[in-house]
Amino acid sequence: MKVKDEIVKGGLCAAALLSVAVLLIVVGYVFVNGIGVISLNFLLESPYRFEYGGIFPQIIGSICLVAVCLIFAVPMGVASAIYLAEYASDNVITRTVRFFVECLAGIPSIVIGLFGLIFLVYYLDLGICMLSGGLALGFMILPWTVRASEEAIKTVPHAYREASLALGVSKWRTIRSVVLKSAYPGIITGILLGMGKAIGETAVVLLTAGSGLESFLPKSIFDPVASLPVYIYMMATQGHTSAAYSRTFGASLVLITMFLVISIFALLLRNRYIRRMGRR
Template sequence: MNMNAKTTQRIAKVIIWSAALLVLVVLFAIILYILGKGLPEISWAYLTEIPRNMGRSGGISSTIVGTLMVTAVAIIVAMPFGIGTAFYLTEYTKESKITRVIRFSAESLAGIPSIVYGLFGFIFFVTYLKLGWSVLSGGLTMAIMILPTIIRTSEEAIRTVPNLYREVGYSLGATKWQTITKTVFPSALPGIVNGVILSIGRCVAETAAVMLTAGSALRMPTSIMSPTRTMAIHFYILAREGISMESAYGTAALLIILIFIINVVFNIPVNRFVAKGR
C-alpha cells in the first residue's frame, strides 16, 4: 500500500518523538531511582567525614577531594593540548597526510578500552617514571584518555564558525592570530565547553584507569603525589564487595549531583559571555 507524503511524515514524526521520549524516560528513571535510594543517606557528617572501616561507616570527604583533584589535573593537562590541536587542524593547515594521521590517531585513542589506559598509566607513570599511585599519575592517565574527546568536539565546534567571520577579520587588517582569538574562538566557545564538560564527566565516572594509577587510599590526599580513591572507585568497591549498599547509593547520588553542578558552573558563564558578544 502506497502512502502519501503527509502520512509518511506523520509516522516518521511519531517514531522520532517516541524514541526521544523513551530516552528521557530511561534517563529520568535511572536518576530518580539513584536519588531516591541515595539522598536519604547524605548528611553533613557524610560529606565531611573520612571513610572508616573500609567504607562501612564515616563519610566520603576524601573521595570527593580525590575526584576533584584527579579531574582538575586531567583537564589542566588535556585542555590546552586538545584545543590547540583542534585549532591547528582547522586553522593552520590544509587537509594532508599529517592531518589524516592526527585524526586517525585521535579516533584510535577514543576507541581504546579504559583498562588499557590504566595498564599503560601503571607501567609508564606509576612504575617507569616512579610517580607511584598518586593523583598525578591518575590525572595524567585521564588526560590522555579524554584528549580525543576534546580534540574532536573542539574541531567540530570550530568548523561551525562561518568563513565569513574570518574573511571580515582579514579584510579589516587583522592577523590570523587576532582573527582566531577575537572572532573564531568566542564563536566556537560553547561547543568547546561542551566537549570539556563531556571530558569532565568521563573523568568523574571512570574507575578502571584511575584505580590502577591513583590507587584506592581512603585517607585525605594532601598533594598531587598522594594516592587517593575517587567517588566512582568508592562506589564500585562498596557495591562489588557488598560492604555497604546504603553508602554506595549515597555516593552514586552525589556523583549525579556533582556532574549536574559542573554542567551549571561551566554553562552559566559561557552563556553570559556569548550573550555579551552578541
C-alpha cells in the same frame, strides 16, 4: 490498514517511553535510596573502619583528579584543534593526526588504564598518584576535546576571518581574538562533556590513582588519592552490610548529581549556542 498503523505507532511509542523509563528508574532508585544518607556529616567526614563515616576525601579527590585531567587535556586539545582547523593543509600529516585522534577515542578505558599503569606509574616512575590518574583521564578525554573544539572552530563563518585579516591583523591574533571568541561556547560544551566522562570513570582511576579507601586528603599531586567511583566499587563489592550499601547509595547519588549538573550545563550551553548560530 488504518488499525495496523495505529498499533505499530503504539508499539513504537511504548519502546520510546520504555527506554526513557528504564533510565529514569535507575536514577530515581539511586535518589530514593541515597537521599536518606546525605547529611552534612556524610559530606564532610572522612570514612573510618571501612564502612562508617563520610565521603569528604572522596569528593575532594574526584574534583582534584578532574582538575589535573583538564589542566592537561584542555590546552592540548584546543591547541591541536586550532592546528587542525586553521593551519594544517590537507596532507599526509594532518590525515595521520586525525586518524590517530579517532583511534584514541575508540580505545576502551581499561586499556588506557593499563597504559597509565605501565607508562606513567612504572616507566616514568610517578607512582600511583593524583598526577598519574589525572593524566590518564586526560588521555581518555583528549579526543573529545579535540573533536568538539575543531567542530566549533569550523562553524565560525569565513567572513569573520577574512574581515579581520583584511584589517591587517596577523593570523594568530585573528584566531585569538576573533575565531576563538565566537567558538568558545562550543569548545566549553566539549570540555564539560569530557568532564562528565572523567568524573564517573572508574577503571582508569582504579589502576592509576589509588584503589584503597584513603581517608586522608592528598597533600601533593604525588600522593595517592581517593575518589567517588573507587569508593562505590570497593563498598559495593567488599562491604556486605546495610551500612555499607546505604553509604554506597549516598556516594552514588553525589556522583550522579555532579555528573548531571555538569551535563545539564553542557546541554543548555549547546542549545543556546546552536540557536545563536542559527540566527546568523
